[in-house]
Amino acid sequence: MLRSIVFTGLILAAAPAAAQQVQLPPGEGRDIIATACTQCHALNFPTSLREGPAGWRFHVEDMILRGAQIKNSEVETVVNYLASNFGPGVNIPPPATRVSLPEGEGKQLVEQRCSTCHELSRVGDARLARQDWDRVVAKMVSIGAPLTDDEAKTALTYLQKNFAPK
Amino acid sequence: MKELVRQYLDKGISRRKLTTGLSAAGMTTVAAKAMAQALSSPTPQAVAAAPAGAVRDFKGTGGAVFTQQLKAAGVEYIFFNPSTADAPIYDSLVNEPAIQLIKGVQEGAVVAMADGYARATGKLGVAIVANVGLPNALTQVVNSWKDQIPILLAAASIAQDNVGREQFQEYEHIESMTQPITKWNWVAASSDTIAETTRRAIKYASTPPAAPVYLSIPENLLRLESSGQIYDHALFNVPMTIRPAKDDIERAARMLIEAKSPLMSFGDEVTLCKGEKEMVELADLLGLPAAGGTGALGFWSKPFPTRHPLFIGGVFRQMRFPENVDVHLNLGFKHGELAMAGAKQISIRRDPASLARGAPVDLPIVADIRLATIDLIEAVKSLATKERLKQIADDRLEKARAFTSEQAKLIARIGREHSDGGTAIRMERLGVELEQWLDKDAIYVCDVDSGKRMDPFMNFGGDDKRYIGTGPNILGWGMAAGLGVKLAFPNQQVLSVVGDGSFLFSGPQPLWSLARYEAPTTNIVLNNKSYNNERNRIWMTGGAQFKAGRDFTCYNGSPDVDYAAVAKAFGVDGEKVMEASQIKDALARARKANMDGKPYLLDVNIQRDGVGAASTWHPEYSIADKRARKV
Known part of the structure; x- marks a missing residue:
């Protein structure tokens, strides 16, 4: 946990520069995220993840509890934007190595x-x-x-x- | 130059030689004389004019001189772990009831106890540690240094004759390792200077901006029979209650009245100056939205009431509420000076060194925060009629209330959703339960990162609970600090919350002191078996660990430590809390134990959450398997 705290401090310091390197796709909710999230961390946090609505809801509420200025009326918009643009199957880079799984049902x-x-x-x-x-x-x-x-x-x-x- | 000063203070050279040396180093004669004068504090004239008994001669061992000067400075508690060389200090306390010794069994815990006491009281915390264990102490001195807490850290160093001879437990220039995280460090050079050096250490530690200092007294000097003059604290106390310049305050008042979208941020200097009440009065008078903390750059106290309609949460460069800030008043927050586009910035700080350090400040003011706020209130009242001020405040309050009431509903909804049904214990659920369980005047001691998610479900500040934590620095502070807080306020409920990570940082050592001194605190270990925040932050950015789903660093669940059993081994009763339905009864048992004068520990099985939370994978590696012989 110690290192995590230090790590966050570094992210805070680096946030403006890093934020400029990530382009968010257009859509309702983008501007909220572009402002509210980048006050504390770079945008490669949300854009590197793939989660469904429940997963994104956890992260959004977690950030609100830590102080992110996202309004009650904006939560659904933000969750929907993230789940639509960074949900399962979106822009996953090709695997570095081919993986062979054993045969069987499933x-x-x-x-x-x-x-x-x-x-x-x-x-x-x-x-x-x-x-x-x-x-x-x-x-x-x-x-x-x-x-x-x-x-x-x-x-x-x-x-x-x-x-x-x- | 520092060596010259050291020689002068230790009476190795005369005042004439000091001024000559300073002149040779490039100072003007006037400046050199002024510096020599300042080093003679208090002046001989002040000592001569002191009331009868305020300065008294004392004869005894060096250890006794040291403790008598501490006593005269108002020190009531010494937190310590023993070493052979310190014996003259403790010998001198055998018949001295005015100072109570509080023992810790590791230097880090000793400093954290002193730090908790100092944060709770605003008084000096005194920690005496074993010389060879100084590096252990420094882990917690980091917290005191970063948060500007007054700590006198002392040790008995090896006898002067043995310095440099590769002696037992000797490592040269041990004091220099304290340099980056202390305001001042010193080695007493003669027994006759112990009283004076001790005063200087107290003065440097306590004079705002406060900080830890390190004082080393060689073992042979502590044993020597010596004499010294003991001064009452008033003769060397420098309160630094500086009033701001009137013109600056009037200018600030005018800017705040005329602002279209003002914002007030606040920080720990408000707490240190005891200016909480005045800060709220100023916010109410002008309808100023009040913000504190910035992401991980939070603060160790919560001086503004968190349920006040003007409290809007964190302060950021680009605020979404209030929008288009045009005047930003920063009251005593070292991370509060932010380059907000289009905003004029007023920053009132007690610490001139960090004022205007990272962002442009249009109106920098060095002052005691409470006095500056009082002056600001008066200036505002003198510049506008009551009716006009009420109109301004009402308009601003209405907008702030619209925002804060909506956010309060959001927090309540999140709390409700995680409190209805389900067996897993989430932070949100525990936060809601703690708000119901804690007394209104309880002191909440917090040493967690991920556990900060519980904060919004509890009320702090004003006439509600008091919050004492650390800035985002180093873990392993909370349980020991809780003892220091309880010692300071025995008649208030004290809850100390640590993560399993924090517990493992400090080790179980604080439990020993809690049991030994019957400190009736409740201690909660938020046990999610992980450095949960760290894993989240590492995995969120992708990387090899995320792609492979392999947590090489953060999983703590193997071995699965039973913290309640650890506590019992130290004589502290406790229990594991595995499901949400068990929280209430467990808290009731903790309260009962506290009422009976006993500490209690709850090992709470917190749900791990976020990215990679489901995985318990960790690198398997067995040293036993490396063996060729089963020995």
Whole structure:
């Protein structure tokens, strides 16, 4: 936590220059973000993330609780803007390395849906206990992973079977 | 030049040699004489004119001279951890009931206790630590330095004959390591100068802008029988209650009255000058929206009532409310001077060194914040009729209220949404519960970063709870500081909140002092098993850890520490709080323990949140597995 505090201080100091390097796409909410968020940090924070509406709502409320001047009436606009422009599947850079997942029911789901927000190496490298996979999948669905309940169960079973601790 | 001054103060050279030396260093004769005069504080004339008993001769060991001068300066508590060399100091207190020793078992905890006491009272905090453990103390001196808290840090250094001889626990020029984070550091050179050097240390630490100082007294001098003159505090106390220039205040008053969209920011110097009440009066008089804190560059006190309709939150370069600020008054906030486009900036600061340091200031004023605010109020009243001022204030208040009432609804909604149902304990839920549990005059001691998200759900300032934290500096302060605060205000409820990260920084050492001295504080460990903010900030910008989903640095859950069990090992009762439904009853048990005169610790299972929160992955590495032999 210590280093995080120092880190934030550095971001504050660097915010104006860094903010100019990131272009936000047009849309309702852009101007609010361009002003309110850049008072404390650079815009590469929001633009580097991919989250669904629930995930973005967490970040927006977190910033409000820390002092960001976003009004009650603007919260929905800001969350919608972020979820639309920086949601699952938007502008994800190609993976640095090709990842081959083991065959099995759920493989295709994991390959297609999980990779809308992050690289598949995040799955390929993981070795988690059953309850940890439970928690990870639930969290991913809660922040916007495009999985129905049944699909989430299938993906979970696949992950628990193939990516358990060695 | 510093060496010349040191020799003079330690009576190694005469005043004539000092002035000659200063002249040789380039000072004019007049300036050199003036400096020599200033170093002789108080003047011989002032000492001669002092009331009977205010200056008295004292004979005893060097240690006794030291403690007698502390006592004469009003010091009631010494926070310490023992070392052999310090023995003459503690020997001198065996029959001295006026000073109470409070022991810590690690130097960082000792300084944090003294710092908490100093923040709560505004008085000097005195910490005496083992010489060899000085680096431990410095971790917490950083907080005192950054927040301008008066601390006298002292140690008994090795005997003078042993300096430079590679002796036991000796490392040369140990005092120089304190230089970047102390206002002054000194090594007493003779037993006859201990009283004078101690006074100087107290004066430098306490004179605003206050700061830590480091005083080292060699072991042989502490043991020597010596004599010295002990001065009452009034003879060397420099209060620095400076009134501002009348013209400057009138100009500021005129600007604030005529402004179309004024803003007032405020900071810790308001607290240090005890100017909270006057600041609110000024805001009310002119309808000034009041802002404090800026993102992580927050402040350690909350001097403006957080539920006041004029309190709008943080201060930023580009305010979304109020829009188009044209006059910005900064009252005692070192991060409050901001280059706002189109705004004239007035900054009233107690610390001239940081005034106008980072942004242009149109009207810089050095003054005591309380006195300047009083003068500003009077000037405003003299420049406009009551009716006009009321009209101005009402118009501005109406706009501010429209903003702050909407924000209050937003905060209430967030709190409500995270308090209805669900078993997980979120910060928001705990903040709402604490607001209901805390006494209105409670003191909330905060040593967390991610836990600051709870702040908006609680009321601070005015006739409500008092907030004492640290600036965004170093962790490991909170539990020990809570003891210092409780010592200062035993009749008020004290809650100390730390994260699991902070607990691990300080270690369990503060628990020892809490148990030893029966300090009835409630201690909450916000246990999310992570450096949660750090992981969020690292992962938000992408990078290899984010892409791989591998948290190489921030996960603290392996091993999964049971902080309540740790507390019990030290004699502090406590419990784990695993679900939201358990919070109320656990807080009730904490209150009962406090009422019975006991400290209590709640290890609260806080939900980890943000980017990568679900992952418990961490680098597995076993030293046991490296072995070729099972030894």
